[in-house]
Amino acid sequence: MVTPFTADGRVDRKALVRLTEKLIEKGVNCLYPCGTTGEMVHLSAGERKEIAETVIGTAAGRVPVFIHCGAVRQEETEELLLHAAASGADGAGVVTPMFLGATQEEILTYYRRLSDLVPPGFPIYLYNIPQCSGNDLNAETARNLAKECDNIIGIKYSWTDIPRILEYLQIPDFSVLHGCDKIFAELLLMGCDGTVSGVAGVFPEPFVAVYEAWKHRDISELQRWQKVCVRFCDLLRCGTNMSWFKQALSLRGLSVGGMRAPQLDLASTDTAQTLRQLEELCRETGIRLEI
Secondary structure (H helix, E strand, C coil), rough: CCCCCCCCCEHHHHHHHHHHHHHHHHCCCCCCCCCCCCCHHCCHHHHHHHHHHHHHHHHCCCCCEEEECCCCCHHHHHHHHHHHHHHHCCCEEECCCCCCCCCCHHHHHHHHHHHHCCCCCCCCEECCCCCCCCCCCCCHHHHHHHHHHCEEEEECCCCCHHHHHHHHHHCCCCEEEEHHHHHHHHHHHHCCEEEECCCCHHHHHHHHHHHHHHHHHHHHHHHHHHHHHHHHHHHHHHHCCCCCHHHHHHHHCCCCCCCCCCCCCHHHHHHHHHHHHHHHHHHCCCCCCCC
């Protein structure tokens, strides 16, 4: 989920409620605020708690809500994780330590501590996005954590290293989600449980259709809608700049404000053609433009 902001830069709770409602209405299976797409590193701990409480309260048990709790400081990660558990979240995701290099032993120690903090039944997904965090979580470390910590149930992996995905998939009783929504159908066929998709936070319809086709083992429908997913991913640049997501949500009738500094909003001259192409793609695929 993106994080909506008001014109004066505060978290826009009203827009966040509306976005939450719309994503549930469109059939997403789980909500995931305060992640990379949510501009997590530009949010204070207080803002992240406010977002978590708003999404959990709005969802009201209709779909699971997993809160991303990873932060630069371990103390803040612990604070956010405890808050998520106390606020009624269904689980959490936690990115690896960031920026400063961390050994695999340091990563193990980090997650062991977090696992011990929360109730045994509160599930945690590891989150490995090495191109942003600067630290990679290898399959052996993931395997050890899954074996030692009952509530570490899986991983969200956001780098397109196919052999590594296969290594994660060999871990017993371990859920593998992937952030590369452009190859959603292919990831399902490999054995992944799903995708954590920024593009689906804007246009959930084709991704929901792919997942429904997968559940019904309708391969022709799966392939048809996957091609649509690819086109949306390409137009929205796969989330390389979250401003594309915010511009597209505005096009769909849901204003979520701009980016938080130092990120800049895209100029209208840069987005006009893409927004027209999104409108055309919606007409072509029968997806209602207004969300």
